[in-house]
Amino acid sequence: MPATHRFLVRFFCLLLGGLLLATSGYATTSSELQAPWNTLLHRYVTPDGRLDYAGLLDEEDELLGYLQGLRKVKPDPQTWPPADTEAFWINTYNAAATYLILQYYPVASINDIRVKVVGGTKTPWEAPVVNVGGQNYSLNQIEREMLRNQFHDPRVHFALMYGAASAPAILAEAYDGARLSQQLDQQARRFLNDPAFNQLSPQQVQLSGLFEAYGAEFGSEAQLLEFVNQYARVPVLPTAKVEYLSFSWALNDRTGLSSSQALGKQ
Structure with missing residues (x-):
């Protein structure tokens, strides 16, 4: 059919x-x-x-x-x-x-x-x-x-x-x-620290386009960085430069994109 x-x-x-x-x-x-x-x-x-x-x-x-x-x-x-x-x-x-x-x-x-x-x-x-x-x-x-x-x-x-x-x-x-709060924290920590989707360093962060799409919910840039620091393994400075990565809408099937493709760096 x-x-x-x-x-x-x-x-x-x-x-x-x-x-x-x-x-x-x-x-x-x-x-x-x-x-x-x-x-x-x-x-x-x-x-x-x-x-x-x-x-x-x-x-x-x-x-x-x-x-x-x-x-x-x-x-x-x-x-x-x-x-x-x-x-x-x-x-x-x-x-x-x-x-x-x-x-x-x-x-x-x-x-x-x-x-x-x-x-x-x-x-x-x-x-x-x-x-x-x-x-x-x-x-x-x-x-x-x-x-x-x-x-x-x-x-x-x-x-x-x-x-x-x-x-x-x-x-x-x-x-x-x-267990919802723990599960959501786990998801936030996993996503933010995954280099396939976010690149974090003290001076500069390249964040998933998800953060840009829902920017109003994450607040100002200072508030966003404060949120990131709640979960980041690498502390980010309040003065860090923020950039956004492209977002791939290819299906999240079991055969995934490479890290470079996921970040929009073809």
Whole structure:
């Protein structure tokens, strides 16, 4: 079946197939809820933090089942701890983005995907790709409304799976509210100290284009350097020169780009 047709069939099932499921509250523990996604991550995230999409295709039904189960879940700020809510939306974003890519795989870049909707097509960022508690969400909605606007935590950008070769390495486990801060710190430390994505020295830093794209969340240059120093193994001076590296949107498949390609130094 062509990738586009495969996606439409699966997408229809994801958004409409669970209409008879009743919306419920926090009916299960966070770890139980995330267990299927956690298992898939353990199996298909490579040691260098990329994703084996080809292998995951064999278990796409398990991923679909996990996503369909989210129709029964509605994070409630009155009963859910904030960290559980933040972890839930990170996991939802990552699983939905992964499933979307699988429906078009093999694809060179997530940005090449166009999702058919009534009246035309939408980008992978703006198309509704997951239903949570009976409401459809796009990836951009989850990132902006459910994560950035609620939690104001720039570390989330080291956790979201943008499907790009220059994006931070994928954590090989689901995010868990009980350990979320430690997991986000781990991701920030891993990404910032990876010379494939960031080059740090006391006098000069060459940072991933991710920091430039979300500059408003990291603050002024002085605030950005202060943030970097929270995780950098090499201390950076407050007067260090800041430059930004190009960002590769090639798919973060198991066959990765070289360090020079990831940094845009072809």
